[in-house]
Amino acid sequence: MISDTLLSVSPQQQFNGATIRPIAASEIHGIAFYNNKLYALDNRNGYLLEVDPITHNTKVLNSNHWEDFIGVTGLAIADNKLWFTSRYSVYYCNLDDPDFKCELFIRLADRVNGVAIWESSVYVSSQKAGTISVFDRQNAKEITHLDAPGIGIENITIKGEDLWVSDTLEQSVYCLDRATGRQKFSLLTPFECPTGLTFYHDPETDQDILYVSYVNNEPYIRDNPNADPNHELVYRIETFIHPLYFRYYPQDHYALSNGYLVEMTYVEELAPLDPIELKNLEWRMALPAQTHRQKVHKVEPIGLPFTEIIEDGERVAVFKFDTLTEHSRCIFGWKALIEVWGIKYNLTPRDCEKLPEMPPDYGDRYLVDNDNLAMDTDIIKRAAAEAVGRETNLLRKIYNIRNYVYDRLSYGIKPHIDTPDIALRRGVGSCGEYVGVLLALFRLNSIACRTVGRYKCPASALVHNIPLKPDYNHVWLEFYIPGVGWLPMESNPDDIYEGGPYPTRFFMGLAWYHAEMSKGVPFERLMIDGVVLNKQQVSIGNLAINHVQFTILEESSPS
Structure with missing residues (x-):
C-alpha cells in the first residue's frame, strides 16, 4: 500500500542532499x-x-x-x-x-x-x-x-x-x-x-x-x-x-515532486517610445498565485511602493502615477519569495464518467470567445468537430483535442500572435498560438478552459544563488473538470515528434520551473478613472521594458 504521507525525507537528512556524480562516468x-x-x-x-x-x-x-x-x-x-x-x-x-x-x-x-x-x-x-x-x-x-x-x-x-x-x-x-x-x-x-x-x-x-x-x-x-x-x-x-523527493495526495489525485525556493523579480523600466501624457494612471500587475504546487512566502515592492488589491480572489499590485510623460524614467515592480514543486495529476477517463454540473457562471466566462479565438470561423468549427469525433468522455475529449492540435501545428516563434484560424491554416505556432487553438477547440466542445502563465525559471536546478534570466515569457492553459477543479496542461512542449507519439508528462502536470501568476485576471493593464486602456490607446510595450529574474536559493522537499 502507498501511504498518503511523505515517502522521502528532507534533503538535509540524507547524504546532506548531495547530488552524486560518479567520477569519470560518461x-x-x-x-x-x-x-x-x-x-x-x-x-x-x-x-x-x-x-x-x-x-x-x-x-x-x-x-x-x-x-x-x-x-x-x-x-x-x-x-x-x-x-x-x-x-x-x-x-x-x-x-x-x-x-x-x-x-x-x-x-x-x-x-x-x-x-x-x-x-x-x-x-x-x-x-x-x-x-x-x-x-x-x-x-x-x-x-x-x-x-x-x-x-x-x-x-x-x-x-x-x-x-x-x-x-x-x-x-x-x-x-x-x-x-x-x-x-x-x-x-x-x-x-x-x-x-x-x-x-x-x-x-x-x-x-x-x-x-x-x-x-x-x-x-x-x-x-x-x-x-x-x-x-x-x-x-x-x-x-x-x-x-x-515526493508526496502523494490520493484524495486530491495529485503528487508533488522536487521543488525549489526561488526569488523572482518582475520590474518595468519606464522608457516611453512616443510622445504621451497620462494623468491619474493606475498600472496594475498580477502577483504570484497560491496553488497546490506553488507557495508564496512574501512579496515586496521594487523601485516604487504599491497597494495590493484582490480581484476575483487573486492578488494584484497597483502602482499609481499622477502624471506620466515621454520624459518619465523610473523602475517599479515586485520581488517575491516563492516555493515551487513539480505536480502531476492522476486521473483516468473512468474518474470522469459521472461528473457534477459546471458552476453556472463558468459558461459566460470560460466557454465564450472573449480573446479573439475565431470560434465563428469555418476552419475552427470544423477542427473542433474533427478533433473529438464521437467521443463523449470529458478527459478523452481533452486528450484527443491536444493530439489533434499537435498533429497539425509545429512550434515556431514570431513577433506577434495570430488568431487560431490563421495559426491552424499556417501550421506553425508559438506557445500563445497553441494556447489559442486549444482554447477555441475546447470551448466549442463545452470544455471550460483559460490561459495561465506567465514565466518559466531557467531549468538550472543545480545552479543556486546566481541570477537567471528567462529569454521569453510563456503561457499554458488550464481546463476544468467538475468535481475536481482546474488542471494544468502545457501548450506545446510535449509536441516533440512530427506525428507522435506524444508524451503526456505535461498533460495534467507542470514542472517545478513554472511560475504561476494570479489567474483569471490580466497580467498587466493600465487604467484611468476605472477605465481600462486598450492597446490602440496605449501599448505597455511602448511605455516600458520589462526585466525578469529568478534566483534559485535551495532545494525543497514537498513535506
Whole structure:
C-alpha cells in the first residue's frame, strides 16, 4: 500500500542532499543500491561502477571485462547476483566474481531496456514492445506482461508491492501495482531524461529514499585557443544521480515532486517610445498565485511602493502615477519569495464518467470567445468537430483535442500572435498560438478552459544563488473538470515528434520551473478613472521594458 504521507525525507537528512556524480562516468544507465553501496552502469565506457554515496569515491569493478558491458542499460542486484540487459538479452553473473562470467537468462525478439528482480520473478521492460514482461526466474518462462506506462526508454525497480518505472521521454517516474500494472501515481522528475532508479534504505532514519540517474546534453562555452574568436558554443554529456523527493495526495489525485525556493523579480523600466501624457494612471500587475504546487512566502515592492488589491480572489499590485510623460524614467515592480514543486495529476477517463454540473457562471466566462479565438470561423468549427469525433468522455475529449492540435501545428516563434484560424491554416505556432487553438477547440466542445502563465525559471536546478534570466515569457492553459477543479496542461512542449507519439508528462502536470501568476485576471493593464486602456490607446510595450529574474536559493522537499 502507498501511504498518503511523505515517502522521502528532507534533503538535509540524507547524504546532506548531495547530488552524486560518479567520477569519470560518461552516461549512467541503470543504478542499484546493495549493501549500502551504489552500483551504476556507464554504458558508454562499459564500466560497472561501485560508488560510495557519501564520498563519491568510485571504483571500476570490471576492469578487464569492460567491453562486454558497453551498451548495457538495465541493472538489478539480488542475492549477490548482478542482472543486466544488453540489446535483446538479459544476463546475470555473481557480483563477487572477478571474471564476470555471465550467463544468458533469456533472449527476446525486441530490444530490452530495464530489469528488476522480485523473489522468483524477473521483470524486463522493452520500449520496442511497449511492455514490461514478467518471467519465472527458474525456467525463464513468461508469466505475464504489463503495459508500459510511457513512450520512452524505461528502466525499472521494485519496492514491496510496487513496480517503479523511469521514462526518458516522459521525464517521469511511475508507481505501478507490481501484480496488475495499474498506475497508482506518477511524478515529474526535476531534470530531463531519467535513465535509471533505485531505492536506498537509510538505517538511521528508517526511510526509503528514491534515487534517479540522468543523462543530458549540457551546453557550455569552450575556450579554444586555436580558434578566433576563441570562445565556442559546444555540448557535452552530463550525467549524475539525484534523490527524487515526493508526496502523494490520493484524495486530491495529485503528487508533488522536487521543488525549489526561488526569488523572482518582475520590474518595468519606464522608457516611453512616443510622445504621451497620462494623468491619474493606475498600472496594475498580477502577483504570484497560491496553488497546490506553488507557495508564496512574501512579496515586496521594487523601485516604487504599491497597494495590493484582490480581484476575483487573486492578488494584484497597483502602482499609481499622477502624471506620466515621454520624459518619465523610473523602475517599479515586485520581488517575491516563492516555493515551487513539480505536480502531476492522476486521473483516468473512468474518474470522469459521472461528473457534477459546471458552476453556472463558468459558461459566460470560460466557454465564450472573449480573446479573439475565431470560434465563428469555418476552419475552427470544423477542427473542433474533427478533433473529438464521437467521443463523449470529458478527459478523452481533452486528450484527443491536444493530439489533434499537435498533429497539425509545429512550434515556431514570431513577433506577434495570430488568431487560431490563421495559426491552424499556417501550421506553425508559438506557445500563445497553441494556447489559442486549444482554447477555441475546447470551448466549442463545452470544455471550460483559460490561459495561465506567465514565466518559466531557467531549468538550472543545480545552479543556486546566481541570477537567471528567462529569454521569453510563456503561457499554458488550464481546463476544468467538475468535481475536481482546474488542471494544468502545457501548450506545446510535449509536441516533440512530427506525428507522435506524444508524451503526456505535461498533460495534467507542470514542472517545478513554472511560475504561476494570479489567474483569471490580466497580467498587466493600465487604467484611468476605472477605465481600462486598450492597446490602440496605449501599448505597455511602448511605455516600458520589462526585466525578469529568478534566483534559485535551495532545494525543497514537498513535506
